Each structure stands twice: as C-alpha cells, then as structure tokens.
C-alpha cells in the first residue's frame with residue numbers, strides 16, 4: 001500500500017488527486033491537504049468584479065468533491081517538507097505535526113511577494129481572492145470620474161486578468177456614457193509581445209487602442225502612495241483607482257531544499273518529477289517554467305504527474321510528458337474574445353483567433369468545473 005500526499009487544492013492539486021483516484025487501486029491511500037476547503041475558479045474573478053456572476057458561482061467545496069472520489073481531504077497549513085524523512089510538517093489546521101508519505105505531489109501555487117512593493121496593501125486593489133475581488137467591484141461601481149490604472153508588477157506573470165479588467169472597464173464606462181470623464185491606463189513592466197508573443201501582443205494593443213485605453217509599457221512599479229504609482233527610476237503616474245497584480249515568488253514550504261531557482265520556483269523535468277528526488281512531483285504555478293503562469297497549464301501538469309506517479313507505484317517508468325503550451329482566452333465581457341495557442345518550447349507559429357465564441361468557451365469551462373465538482 002502506498003501513501004500519496006498531494007499538497008494544494010488548486011487546479012494542479014485537484015486534477016492530480018482526481019486522476020490518481022482513477023488510476024490507482026483502492027489499496028493505495030490518497031490524501032489532499034490544503035489551507036482552505038474552497039476551490040476558487042480564478043479565471044472567473046474579473047466577471048465577478050463586474051457583477052457578471054455571483055460569489056457562489058466561482059467556488060466549490062473541495063472536501064465534498066474529493067470524498068466522492070475517495071480522496072481524503074485535510075484542511076491545514078503546510079509548513080515544510082522533509083524529503084529525506086518523507087514527512088510533511090503541518091503548522092496548524094485539522095491535523096498538526098508530521099504527516100508521512102511514500103509519494104508526494106507539491107501543488108502549493110505561489111505566494112505574494114508584496115514586500116517588494118512599498119505601500120501595496122494600503123493602496124492597491126487586486127483580484128487574488130473572492131473578497132478582494134468583490135471590494136474592487138464596489139470601488140468600480142462608485143467610480144465615475146478620474147484615472148483608473150490597471151496593471152501588473154514585475155514577476156506577476158499574469159496578463160489575462162489585467163487586459164480583461166481594462167476591457168470590462170472600457171465597456172462599463174461606455175455604457176454609462178462617462179468616456180469624457182474616465183481615463184483608463186494599463187501599465188506593465190513588459191510589452192505584451194514580450195509576455196505572450198508578437199501575434200497576441202499586437203492583437204491586444206489593437207484592442208486597447210480601439211477602446212481608447214492608454215498603454216504604458218516598461219513601467220515597473222516599486223512603490224505606491226494613496227494617489228500615485230512610482231517606478232524605481234522615479235517615473236510616476238497619478239491614479240484615482242488602482243487594480244494592480246503584485247509580484248509573486250515560489251512557496252516558502254520548498255524554498256530551503258535546494259530544488260528551486262532564485263525566485264523559489266521548483267525545478268522539474270518533463271515528467272513533472274522534481275529534479276534529484278524520486279517519488280516527488282511538482283505541478284502548477286510553483287514550478288520553474290517560462291512564460292505566464294496559468295490554470296490550464298497546472299491542470300495539464302497535474303494530469304502528467306498523476307500518470308507518471310501511478311506508473312512509478314506500479315514499478316514502471318514514466319508514461320507521460322508535458323508540453324509547455326500557452327492557451328490564452330481574453331474575455332471581453334461578452335463580445336470579441338481573443339484566443340491564443342502557442343507551444344512555448346518550440347518555434348512553431350502561434351494560432352490566434354478572435355470572436356464571441358472564445359468568451360463563451362471560457363464561461364463554459366467554468367461551468368464544466370462547477371458541474372463536475374459539485
């Protein structure tokens with residue numbers, strides 16, 4: 001009998017748990033540990049902020065969903081892992097102390113590195129949890145004149161909600177007839193082409209121009225006051241409302257093990273196995289791969305890790321390899337969506353599509369997650 005421990009109840013951890021439950025026989029024990037029993041469907045948070053869906057549409061109860069799949073769920077805070085003793089230290093929660101494992105899937109996502117930006121908590125709105133999203137939505141409802149800045153910091157690697165927020169704001173301002181009174185500015189440390197490739201980058205720049213959204217690239221924020229964002233070189237922009245995605249780092253639970261890059265992201269091979277550690281896999285935002293960090297990547301990595309872990313338990317070699325693909329859908333609140341598909345590890349040309357279908361497809365994906373986990 002093997003004890004499999006999965007850390008983290010996001011896209012990566014949930015898919016790994018589900019696939020393992022399908023692939024392993026009942027004699028093996030599968031446990032998922034996460035700090036919160038609610039799964040959050042982050043791609044829908046911009047829609048939540050703009051009142052296009054409700055709080056209960058973007059979360060589901062993990063314990064309930066996991067029990068159905070014979071996965072034990074423990075709500076608890078992971079402090080550290082010890083790969084030599086094969087134990088995970090739990091700081092607090094439904095259990096405390098050390099949990100032993102034979103095989104581990106690390107899927108703890110990443111942590112905010114707001115310590116890098118002075119004044120972030122006091123002065124910026126963000127979309128990184130449901131309550132903060134609702135708070136931003138209320139601020140938008142009460143905002144009728146002035147400049148709104150939407151953007152991301154160096155190391156956010158999360159462009160989709162920035163552009164979706166800017167497009168949703170432009171639509172709202174137009175519906176209210178407030179175009180003369182509201183100015184929308186997107187700020188980014190990189191040009192979109194550098195982040196998501198030339199094809200999608202150009203499409204986004206065109207979409208921003210059509211909606212009279214100002215775009216400031218090469219703007220790497222390092223401090224925020226009550227009414228201005230400032231870069232390390234002293235460039236400043238004034239705002240009346242700010243939605244800013246912070247920098248991130250890898251999870252602190254793995255930072256001291258010598259398995260990460262300088263930003264704390266875990267080094268894995270194409271089978272999702274942690275370099276130099278048998279029986280340990282890592283998936284999702286926590287791994288050290290190039291480009292934006294996205295939920296569909298975490299889900300695919302969870303799938304690959306589960307297939308290889310199940311094979312390892314049965315005494316076989318790896319059976320699945322990950323291809324690092326970017327599949328990006330930028331929803332424009334119901335009209336023209338933008339879809340990009342690109343293999344980040346090859347030089348093949350990207351596929352770019354426009355149309356209402358893509359906004360619809362993104363909502364359908366949310367509904368699929370809701371239905372299949374409720």
Ligand SMILES: Cc1cc2nc3c(=O)[nH]c(=O)nc-3n(C[C@H](O)[C@H](O)[C@H](O)COP(=O)(O)OP(=O)(O)OC[C@H]3O[C@@H](n4cnc5c(N)ncnc54)[C@H](O)[C@@H]3O)c2cc1C
Nearest residue numbers: 008009010011012035042043078109284285294295296298
């Ligand atoms: C506003 C927003 C919009 C987005 N839009 C898109 C989109 O359109 N398309 C897309 O593909 N991606 C999108 N993303 C990115 C996507 O949500 C992430 O890439 C995805 O959530 C990563 O999954 P994960 O499982 O690696 O990590 P997470 O989803 O972050 O899950 C990590 C889990 O581990 C738990 N955890 C963390 N630390 C601990 C600890 N110490 N102890 C116990 N539990 C812990 C967390 O509570 C969480 O449940 C968006 C993200 C945001 C914030």
